Amino acid sequence: MSIDRREFLKIAGASVIAGLGCLSAFEILLPGQFEASQVLRNPKALVGKRWGMVIDMKKLNEETMKKCVDICHRIHNVPDIKNLKEEIKWIWTETFEHAFPGQESEYMSEEIKEMPFLVLCNQCDNPPCVRVCPTKATFKREDGIVMMDMHRCIGCRFCMAACPFGARSFNWRDPRPFIKEENMEYPTRMKGVVEKCTFCYERLAVGLKPACVEVSNGALIFGDLADPESEIRRVLREHYTIRRKSELGTNPSLYYII
């Protein structure tokens, strides 16, 4: 069978279009089928339907908060960039009036107004960052954790515009020179991708609670919000708690006891 150049180009072109079209169709009709396959879960892994956290401000002091921040940033290779413009942070402190804007009042005690609150990604049940991501680089896992795929992120920063909590940081330049002591157990990032707290998914996978919870002397309560018998649900039943900007409907999984 002879084939001329014109014929060949026609067939090649049609095949490319058909191939790409089928792939896209699969992605839309059967989402997730082409994703990397799951590996067998570690038997010790913590399993939940919707991970959440209660932050008991009564039990937290500045020293403990600093410990929480330090351990998180150290084990996750979060670069220590002093320049506020390019700062990267997963967990940090904000005063009440900035963490809960609109909730402060002029007659509130100075103590609460100025009190530093531990803030981090709210792991929203209805996350706007996931909704806007054009590549599914940020996505919600089955256990409710809002995850980042740093290898897929194109760095468009739509998620940063969408997050009402300012929880996301962008690598404005190569972060590696700013990491004091690299933790070889956890990947570092490259320039041009967005990152944030991932509720220590890597620790949950081996049966450990998030690092900040571990060093918080019981001030941070981590557990499965979907399980009525869990400790976190008991705490939520027994205490009045508030969430950041709950009126926006993102349904944060972080609760604060003041």
Add this chain to the structure above:
Amino acid sequence: MLELALKGSRKYWSWVIFLLAIIGAGFISYLYQFRVGLGITGMSRDVSWGLYIGQFTYLVGVAASAVTIVLPYYLHNYKKYGRISILGEFVAVSSVVMCMLFIFVDLGQPLRVLNVLLHPTPNSVMFFDMVVLSGYLFLNILCGWYVLGAERKGVPPAPWIKPFIIIAICWAPSIHIVTAFLYQGLPGRHYWLTAIMAAKFLSSAFASGPALLIVISLILRKFTRFDPGWEAIQTMAKTSAYFLIATVAFYLFEVFTSFYSSIPGHMYPIKYLFTGIEGHTRLVPIMWLSTVLVGVALPILIIPKARGNERALGFAAAATFIALWLEKGISLVVGGFVPNPFERVFEYWPTLPEVLIALGVWGIGFFILTILYKVAISVKEEVIFDKYGEKQVKA
């Protein structure tokens, strides 16, 4: 037809070389950004979009505004636009190319851009924006090039092109509506979270687009033998005037809603832009300059006598284009990020390399526009009479 762009006067070539120099400077700056990262820009953790996304937003509007020429011509048979519909379509082509480049230079990992196609995500407005922009680019190249080719051959365009022209007309608003949806669907960004955003986008686009075409037409009248037609220019000025009025009205609606309701989050960004907050006043001159320019341009565009004066009209059109650029190309994006989600104020100002990269992209846009216009005008200069028997060439 492209060979027509290879023959030109000294002035033409100087302009082309000037554009290439700007593109070169932009390209070198981009290599710097590519190596170091977006840290070389003025953007920050708090203002994470800046000049690039502003230009993208503004230019989507300019691209969409081709419909203000194409629609009256094809749907209402407004013959005065016969000569210039191609000018509108080619502005759309170069604007969409610039839009795509501005998105590209804004990416932290530009080499991964095809992930948008590899992992199509219909719930992301960004994905739809890519679809509508590519579609619009294709439609305008097809319609513009084909109709011009027919004109060159001296034959009426074949009927099969008509459906594409109609689709392009319906498609035009969609690109800008989708771009508005990028902003107006985000919770917690008070300045953007408003249903009038898409309407304001369209109205400011349909004011700034014709304004640009007026400026271009006046330049063409002066420097080439092709005359877009005084009446066509006047009609564009009226279009621009009506939509500029609508834009001002929409903005004032926004101001009313924010300040009469007195909801702090809604007032802050407007206060920041017009008066500054806590001594942070970087964008105040920009907003007031924009306001003053609109204030001057609007009466000229509205009053028939002023509008009829070529120099006054040229000034008003340029003022409109610049005023809306200041509003949409800079303050709109920054206003959404200031104050930040913690109600703290961090300001933004573009850096030199950032400005050079942006200029480089504009340079590429004007380069494409120049080539396309050179072809179009050469064709039109050759064809002495258009299909309605009107004289195309001045004397």
